Amino acid sequence: MTSPTTETGPAHERVVAAQGKAAVLREALPWITRFHGQTVVIKYGGNAMVDDELKRSFAADVALLQFVGLRPVIVHGGGPQISALAGQLGVSSAFVGGLRVTDEAMMDVVRMSLLGQVNPELVGLVQAAGAPAVGVAGTDAGLLQVRPAVGPQGEDLGLVGEVERVDTGYLDELLGDGFLPVVATVGRDADGHERNVNADLAAGAIAAALGASKLVYLTDVEGLYQDFGDPERQSLMSEVSADGLQGMLDAGELHEGMRPKVRSIVRAIGEGVPQAHILDGRVLHAVLIEIFTDEGVGTMITAGGPS
Ligand SMILES: Nc1ncnc2c1ncn2[C@@H]1O[C@H](COP(=O)(O)OP(=O)(O)O)[C@@H](O)[C@H]1O
Numbered sequence: 478m479t480s481p482t483t484e485t486g487p488a489h490e491r492v493v494a495a496q497g498k499a500a501v502l503r504e505a506l507p508w509i510t511r512f513h514g515q516t517v518v519i520k521y522g523g524n525a526m527v528d529d530e531l532k533r534s535f536a537a538d539v540a541l542l543q544f545v546g547l548r549p550v551i552v553h554g555g556g557p558q559i560s561a562l563a564g565q566l567g568v569s570s571a572f573v574g575g576l577r578v579t580d581e582a583m584m585d586v587v588r589m590s591l592l593g594q595v596n597p598e599l600v601g602l603v604q605a606a607g608a609p610a611v612g613v614a615g616t617d618a619g620l621l622q623v624r625p626a627v628g629p630q631g632e633d634l635g636l637v638g639e640v641e642r643v644d645t646g647y648l649d650e651l652l653g654d655g656f657l658p659v660v661a662t663v664g665r666d667a668d669g670h671e672r673n674v675n676a677d678l679a680a681g682a683i684a685a686a687l688g689a690s691k692l693v694y695l696t697d698v699e700g701l702y703q704d705f706g707d708p709e710r711q712s713l714m715s716e717v718s719a720d721g722l723q724g725m726l727d728a729g730e731l732h733e734g735m736r737p738k739v740r741s742i743v744r745a746i747g748e749g750v751p752q753a754h755i756l757d758g759r760v761l762h763a764v765l766i767e768i769f770t771d772e773g774v775g776t777m778i779t780a781g782g783p784s
C-alpha cells in the first residue's frame with residue numbers, strides 16, 4: 478500500500494498543506510512548554526485597535542494563549558478613542574510628556590470611553606472567542622493605587638495618576654480560577670478619587686507586580702526605531718537592553734507615545750520581568766508569532782544583551 482504522501486493529485490496536495498499546518502503547531506510545542514503556567518501581560522494600545530477584524534483576531538489570539546496553558550492579562554489603552562469621544566462631547570485635551578492633562582470633564586470622558594466602551598468591547602470579543610474574560614477597572618480591589626502625577630517639568634496634569642502601588646490580589650484570584658482579566662487603567666488615589674492612568678505605565682507596573690514572564694506592547698509601529706523620524710537613517714531595533722533604552726531616554730531620542738512605553742519597560746525589567754516586546758499590533762497574529770514561533774518580530778528588550 479502506498480502512503481498518502483507519495484501520491485500525487487489533489488488529495489496529496491491537501492495532505493501536504495495539512496502537514497505544513499501541523500509543522501506550525503509542532504514548532505510551537507517548545508514555546509508552549511516553556512511558557513506553560515506563566516503570566517504574560519499584553520498591553521493593547523488604542524492605536525493598534527484599527528478595525529473590527531484586527532480586534533477580533535487579537536481577542537482570539539489571547540484566548541488561544543489561555544487555552545494552551547498561559548495566564549494572559551490584557552491591559553488596554555484607548556487614547557484615540559478617548560480623544561474621539563472628547564471631540565464629540567466638545568471637551569478638549571492637551572498632552573504633556575505623552576500624558577493627557579485631565580480635568581473633571583475629561584475624567585468623565587475617560588471613564589465613559591475606557592470603562593463604558595473599550596473595556597466591555599474587548600471583554601465581549603475575548604468571550605466570543607471562548608475564553609472567560611472579566612473586565613477589571615484599576616479601581617477594583619486596590620489594583621492601581623495612584624498619586625497625583627506631574628509633567629516632566631513639574632507641570633500640573635490635573636486628575637492624572639502615577640502608579641504608587643499595585644495590589645494583585647484580585648488578579649491573582651481571577652487567574653487562579655481560570656479567568657482572563659481585561660484591565661482598564663483608571664486608578665484610585667489615597668483620597669478615594671479616580672484618576673486617569675497612562676496604560677503603558679500601568680501595564681509595566683502590573684507585569685512587575687504579578688511577576689510576569691513577558692510584557693508585550695502592541696502598538697502602531699513595527700517596533701522601536703533608532704533615529705525615529707529621519708527617513709534616511711531610521712531603522713528597526715530588533716533587540717536592545719534595558720540599559721540601552723535608558724540611554725535613549727536620557728538622550729531624548731524617544732518621543733510621544735514611545736516614552737511611557739520605554740519608561741515602563743525599563744522599570745519592569747529592573748523589577749524582575751525578564752523580557753519585554755514592542756510589536757506591531759496592526760499585523761494579524763503578532764502576539765502568536767512572537768510567543769510561539771522561532772521568528773523574531775518587533776523589538777525585544779532584555780536586562781542584558783546588546784544595547
Ligand atoms: N523611537 C521610536 N520608535 C518607534 N515609534 C516611536 C519612536 N518615538 C516615538 N514613536 C511614536 O510612538 C507611537 C506609538 O505610541 P502611541 O501613539 O502612544 O501608541 P499606543 O496607542 O499603541 O500606545 C508611534 O506611532 C510613533 O509615532
Ligand SMILES: CC(=O)N[C@@H](CCC(=O)OP(=O)(O)O)C(=O)O
Pocket residue numbers: 521522523524553554555556557559575576577587637638662673674675676677734
Ligand atoms: C494619563 C493618560 O495619558 N492616560 C491615557 C489613558 C489611555 C491610554 O494610555 O491609551 P493608549 O495606550 O492607547 O495611548 C489617555 O488619557 O489617553
